[in-house]
Amino acid sequence: MEPRPTAVRPPIHLRIADDIRMQIERGELPPGAAIPTLAEISERWSCGMNSARGAVALLRAQGLITSGRGKAPVVRIPPRRxxxxxxxxxxxxxxxxxxxxxxxxxxxxxxxxxxxxxxxxxxxxxxxxxxxxxxxxxxxxxxxxxxxxxxxxxxxxxxxxxxxxxxxxxxxxxxxxxxxxxxxxxxxxxxxxxxxxxxxxxxxxxxxxxxxxxxxxxxxxxxxxxxxxxxxxxxxxxxxxxxxxxxxxxxxxxxxxxxxxxxxxxxxxxxxxxxx
Amino acid sequence: MEPRPTAVRPPIHLRIADDIRMQIERGELPPGAAIPTLAEISERWSCGMNSARGAVALLRAQGLITSGRGKAPVVRIPPRRxxxxxxxxxxxxxxxxxxxxxxxxxxxxxxxxxxxxxxxxxxxxxxxxxxxxxxxxxxxxxxxxxxxxxxxxxxxxxxxxxxxxxxxxxxxxxxxxxxxxxxxxxxxxxxxxxxxxxxxxxxxxxxxxxxxxxxxxxxxxxxxxxxxxxxxxxxxxxxxxxxxxxxxxxxxxxxxxxxxxxxxxxxxxxxxxxxx
Known part of the structure; x- marks a missing residue:
């Protein structure tokens, strides 16, 4: 078994996705609001476009943003329960x-x-x-x-x-x-x-x-x-x-x-x- | 609103993923078994490597196969419930x-x-x-x-x-x-x-x-x-x-x-x- 690394800094796209998730949870990005564009993410987090794309893909897989076909992704509006x-x-x-x-x-x-x-x-x-x-x-x-x-x-x-x-x-x-x-x-x-x-x-x-x-x-x-x-x-x-x-x-x-x-x-x- | 297309043939990677999922459900690919490699998928379903990769990514996102780091993916062994x-x-x-x-x-x-x-x-x-x-x-x-x-x-x-x-x-x-x-x-x-x-x-x-x-x-x-x-x-x-x-x-x-x-x-x- 490999030893578990301690306190490894997570990959940049995970950190970006978590930052945006917290903005959503705090209501700073309310339902329906556009999340930052790839260019904005790349600039704000000083990362490449691939990392920006990875962060957005992760938020989508976690069900937090819409997967707009060609459209800018927005924070998902929760359906009535x-x-x-x-x-x-x-x-x-x-x-x-x-x-x-x-x-x-x-x-x-x-x-x-x-x-x-x-x-x-x-x-x-x-x-x-x-x-x-x-x-x-x-x-x-x-x-x-x-x-x-x-x-x-x-x-x-x-x-x-x-x-x-x-x-x-x-x-x-x-x-x-x-x-x-x-x-x-x-x-x-x-x-x-x-x-x-x-x-x-x-x-x-x-x-x-x-x-x-x-x-x-x-x-x-x-x-x-x-x-x-x-x-x-x-x-x-x-x-x-x-x-x-x-x-x-x-x-x-x-x-x-x-x-x-x-x-x-x-x-x-x-x-x-x-x-x- | 766009009219709903009827009986559109789904993209090849969706069909591949569904074929493999059914093999898993029927037990032809039991827990722990390796799924076909990208090359095998590409040959068997006559598709490009990108479609093969898309099919494998989908099976992973659906929780059906393990996401082995560099290792060949296998059918997930369900943990004890x-x-x-x-x-x-x-x-x-x-x-x-x-x-x-x-x-x-x-x-x-x-x-x-x-x-x-x-x-x-x-x-x-x-x-x-x-x-x-x-x-x-x-x-x-x-x-x-x-x-x-x-x-x-x-x-x-x-x-x-x-x-x-x-x-x-x-x-x-x-x-x-x-x-x-x-x-x-x-x-x-x-x-x-x-x-x-x-x-x-x-x-x-x-x-x-x-x-x-x-x-x-x-x-x-x-x-x-x-x-x-x-x-x-x-x-x-x-x-x-x-x-x-x-x-x-x-x-x-x-x-x-x-x-x-x-x-x-x-x-x-x-x-x-x-x-x-």
């Missing part, structure tokens, strides 16, 4: 018991996105696939077990960009007694998945959300219209019944620059007589 | 009532990281700062309100890389009646923050975790030893008492390639008489 709260889980469960008119009036997507349902273009795709090794472990089934797979996408008809995307897997055995659940023409189903499951006698008692993040692939970045340097948050929601049986996984991606996931954990009170 | 579950919130609350010996035996860090406590190097830093406009909103206090700020960091003494980092804010008024809570020399405090709060009569009844993600700054990437293309997950944990008062915020960063955050939401049962 959509908050998705785990409190929806109980709301959706309670909705499943409401009359159909009420269930139909409240679509999940309505409250999830900064755009009314009417303005979005929805597509859903149903098919049946084998669980495969990864989902087999989650569901505790054989990898060859047949699953109902449902994929949903919403796009903005003006930009054709993706607004939401998710894919759900349910063991076919759980839902096949109600053939209406296998038909995508019944979308949007009033009350959503929790009501659908109620028609086959399943009640969800616990949701587990598993969250991580990664950089998008080229195709994903194009589909969502993601600027450079913006990760995708990945959330797998696992629905579990009262017997601890995994009923559904629902995988969704969320662009990190426009999404906040909130998870609420109520705590049980301490007993009255404290031992402390 | 640490799972952090919201079920810890209740466990930590219950721990606060246990005798000191028991509280001291279970450190938070012990179960959080893939490294025993003894092997980690800890530092904590306490100071008092004004809330400022952003935290003032979260706490519902004046921006000039004094806060106890505590920052914790754990590093690996062998690599000097960061293993964990978080910063906590508590209004000074809440904790100052127990001066022991203001002294970093009392770290590690047996039982952690929930026990500390119990000494000033505060019981946390709800935790809200707010999660998003972003690319690290240059400095952060160096501190954590993050490979290119790996985002940081940002989690703000807000502790709330029975009166709905915000008691503490705790902000933490987690490298997305080695962390999964799990959030468990128990659901209340449907009433016995179903109206469906």
């Amino acid at each position: 959509v908050i998705r709260s785990s409190e929806r889980h109980q709301i959706e469960k309670d909705l499943a018991l409401k009359p159909e008119a009420e269930r139909g009036a409240i679509g999940e997507a309505e409250t999830n996105l900064n755009m009314s349902i009417g303005a979005q273009r929805f597509s859903s795709q149903y098919d049946q696939v084998e669980a495969g090794p990864e989902l087999a472990k989650v569901f505790g089934v054989e990898p060859t077990t047949l699953m109902l797979r449902r994929q949903w996408e919403a796009t903005d008809p003006n930009t054709e960009l993706r607004l939401s995307w998710s894919v759900s897997h349910i063991p076919l055995d759980i839902v096949k007694s109600n053939p209406a659940l296998l038909d995508p023409n019944n979308e949007p189903w009033p009350g959503g998945t929790q009501h659908q499951l109620s028609t086959v006698g399943v009640e969800i008692m616990k949701m587990v959300d598993e969250v991580t993040a990664r950089m998008p692939t080229t195709v994903e970045a194009q589909l969502w219209g993601l600027p450079e340097g913006v990760p995708l948050i990945f959330c797998r929601r696992i629905s579990i019944d009262g017997d601890g049986r995994v009923i559904e996984t629902s995988d969704a991606d969320y662009p990190a620059d426009r999404t906040e996931l909130h998870f609420v954990t109520p705590l049980r009170p301490w007993p009255k007589r404290r031992q402390a | 640490v799972i952090r579950s919201s079920e810890r919130h209740q466990i930590e609350k219950d721990l606060a009532l246990k005798p000191e010996a028991e509280r001291g035996a279970i450190g938070e860090a012990e179960t959080n990281l893939n490294m025993s406590i003894g092997a980690q190097r800890f530092s904590s830093q306490y100071d008092q700062v004004e809330a400022g406009p952003e935290l003032a909103k979260v706490f519902g206090v004046e921006p000039t309100t004094l806060m106890l700020r505590r920052q914790w960091e754990a590093t690996d003494p062998n690599t000097e890389l960061r293993l964990s980092w978080s910063v906590s804010h508590i209004p000074l008024d809440i904790v100052k009646s127990n001066p022991a809570l203001l002294d970093p020399n009392n770290e590690p405090w047996p039982g952690g923050t929930q026990h500390q709060l119990s000494t000033v009569g505060v019981e946390i009844m709800k935790m809200v975790d707010e999660v998003t993600a972003r690319m690290p700054t240059t400095v952060e990437a160096q501190l954590w030893g993050l490979p290119e293309g790996v985002p940081l997950i940002f989690c703000r944990r807000i502790s709330i008492d029975g009166d709905g008062r915000v008691i503490e915020t705790s902000d933490a960063d987690y490298p997305a390639d080695r962390t999964e955050l799990h959030f468990v939401t128990p659901l209340r049962p449907w009433p016995k008489r179903r109206q469906a």
Whole structure:
């Protein structure tokens, strides 16, 4: 192993990028403001054009400035953040018991996105696939077990960009007694998945959300219209019944620059007589 | 607005990167395997060296291959994932009532990281700062309100890389009646923050975790030893008492390639008489 160098002066382009980042964080360069040109950087930091270009490329990869095609880069204007709260889980469960008119009036997507349902273009795709090794472990089934797979996408008809995307897997055995659940023409189903499951006698008692993040692939970045340097948050929601049986996984991606996931954990009170 | 071109063939370097990404996802190029050299890419996809270099740079930015200094890039070996579950919130609350010996035996860090406590190097830093406009909103206090700020960091003494980092804010008024809570020399405090709060009569009844993600700054990437293309997950944990008062915020960063955050939401049962 090489010894770690101590207090090495970082390359000039890193220092320039950090100086500009701090100007952005302090608000001296507000959203929409042009950052210094390559010539200005070169003069102010006494560096070559390659270092100036390197600094700008780094700020772009960190998601701090726009990647204008030929245009001067500006400090990125953060998009409006959509908050998705785990409190929806109980709301959706309670909705499943409401009359159909009420269930139909409240679509999940309505409250999830900064755009009314009417303005979005929805597509859903149903098919049946084998669980495969990864989902087999989650569901505790054989990898060859047949699953109902449902994929949903919403796009903005003006930009054709993706607004939401998710894919759900349910063991076919759980839902096949109600053939209406296998038909995508019944979308949007009033009350959503929790009501659908109620028609086959399943009640969800616990949701587990598993969250991580990664950089998008080229195709994903194009589909969502993601600027450079913006990760995708990945959330797998696992629905579990009262017997601890995994009923559904629902995988969704969320662009990190426009999404906040909130998870609420109520705590049980301490007993009255404290031992402390 | 420019019309959106339909079915444009993407630039060659994007197609090459996607081809190689799919080989990685299908396991044809397993973790640790060398990806094709620039010469091989140039020959196989009949492209120039610049396109080959562009494809490799893209795979690196997406976090799929290592950025070997002068070495041939290989498919990244994913680090072991640490799972952090919201079920810890209740466990930590219950721990606060246990005798000191028991509280001291279970450190938070012990179960959080893939490294025993003894092997980690800890530092904590306490100071008092004004809330400022952003935290003032979260706490519902004046921006000039004094806060106890505590920052914790754990590093690996062998690599000097960061293993964990978080910063906590508590209004000074809440904790100052127990001066022991203001002294970093009392770290590690047996039982952690929930026990500390119990000494000033505060019981946390709800935790809200707010999660998003972003690319690290240059400095952060160096501190954590993050490979290119790996985002940081940002989690703000807000502790709330029975009166709905915000008691503490705790902000933490987690490298997305080695962390999964799990959030468990128990659901209340449907009433016995179903109206469906």
